[in-house]
Amino acid sequence: MTDTSTDSIDLSAIRVALIGAGNMGGPVGRTMLDAGVRPENLRIANSIPTSSERAAEELGATAAASRAEAIEGADVVVLGVKPYQILDLVAELRDDLPDGAVVLSLAAGTTLAQIQDALPSDAAVARAMPNTPISVGEGAVGLMRGDAVSDEQHALLHALFSSAGVAVDITEEQVHAFIGTAGSMPAFVFTIIEAMTDEAVRLGLKRDLAASLVQQTVRGAATMLTESGTHPAVAKNAVSSPGGTTVQGLAALEREGVRAGVAAAMAAAADSSRAMSRG
Ligand SMILES: NC(=O)c1ccc[n+]([C@@H]2O[C@H](COP(=O)([O-])OP(=O)(O)OC[C@H]3O[C@@H](n4cnc5c(N)ncnc54)[C@H](OP(=O)(O)O)[C@@H]3O)[C@@H](O)[C@H]2O)c1
Structure with a gap:
């Protein structure tokens, strides 16, 4: 590209x-x-x-x-x-x-x-x-x-x-990967943002505050990676103190299969695009 x-x-x-x-x-x-x-x-x-x-x-x-x-x-x-x-x-x-x-x-x-x-x-x-x-x-x-x-x-x-x-x-061969990575991705991100906002409300924040904090944090995390060029794993490890809150959350995220879920969504979108192109 x-x-x-x-x-x-x-x-x-x-x-x-x-x-x-x-x-x-x-x-x-x-x-x-x-x-x-x-x-x-x-x-x-x-x-x-x-x-x-x-x-x-x-x-x-x-x-x-x-x-x-x-x-x-x-x-x-x-x-x-x-x-x-x-x-x-x-x-x-x-x-x-x-x-x-x-x-x-x-x-x-x-x-x-x-x-x-x-x-x-x-x-x-x-x-x-x-x-x-x-x-x-x-x-x-x-x-x-x-x-x-x-x-x-x-x-x-x-x-x-x-x-x-x-x-x-x-x-044209890359378009299927592009659809999984960018074309369909906004809907995946909207779903993740919705889930994070709902949980923030369950944890006790008002919905408008929850929404603005989640959106600001998602935007900020993406901007930080773009502007610094830092690898996401390095940025993640930098905020993971031994035995601290973030590593506990990250471990829960991995146990729930976040990577597998994200990969499956992207692959399903790409596969569907490939099938459409075959008619
Ligand atoms: N939505 C997405 O996220 C997305 C992303 C990437 C690519 N695309 C592609 O974008 C294309 C459009 O999708 P869409 O979601 O925008 O559909 P859409 O909202 O239904 O829009 C289709 C447009 O085509 C017009 N139209 C229908 N028949 C026409 C004709 N004979 N002559 C001139 N205009 C006509 C419609 O006008 P009327 O309102 O007057 O019927 C409407 O403005 C698709 O090919 C899709 O693959 C969509």
Whole structure:
């Protein structure tokens, strides 16, 4: 996985068509606006015009009257529809795609080759696998680059995700690991945070105090590792006094199988992604 510098790319004249601004397409559109795409240059087409207008208003972007209007003159065409819809949508858009546009699919389980097969052979196709924390600029995006994507288009895609958190290049084989590690991970972390908050309440703290302490501690622990570069085992051992409270808690955590549970959740998500890709 590699990161790409996007410092010098001016997005103010870049035109983006967002076809399908739902739970994932919406945050992707917002992150592109945050990166510097102008609201008048981000055109949204959902299934019907009223839905496009609602999504455009929510995002502070522009509703297109139709899918064909949205993609007219676009540099990047983002496909945010459900995986089962994507190949029909690509077939519908095929003849209207502007020269030089990159088609960027957000769909899980539909490969670059499947999309490429529905388009002219020289069409530039890429995939992005984002997670929902991109909506607060703290997400992760895995970018998969098709053979016809030029270096300039590839740099443009990175620039469009420059406000998302991190955007890394991955292969289509790595996307399954990426889903276990980042795509599905927010839900696992939400569940762990919920469990910690519930237990803090049982131990006697008010729920709002419990929630803020847990969230601050999870955020702080992650930031500490990122900023110091310390290995998690070293950071953990540094707060484990002999016979103290933390080692007692850690021993209980290991006896309850926390590692096995986390590994099983990540492996199940990755396996499920692999099965979806096989159809
Ligand atoms: N949710 C996630 O965490 C996540 C993460 C990574 C990738 N993804 C991928 O993101 C994609 C979208 O998932 P989602 O959860 O965002 O689904 P969603 O909330 O149902 O959004 C789908 C969007 O597609 C629009 N749409 C449906 N048919 C359309 C058509 N014919 N033309 C134009 N727009 C159309 C819908 O508009 P209406 O509201 O008007 O029907 C809606 O805005 C999927 O391919 C999924 O694999 C999702």
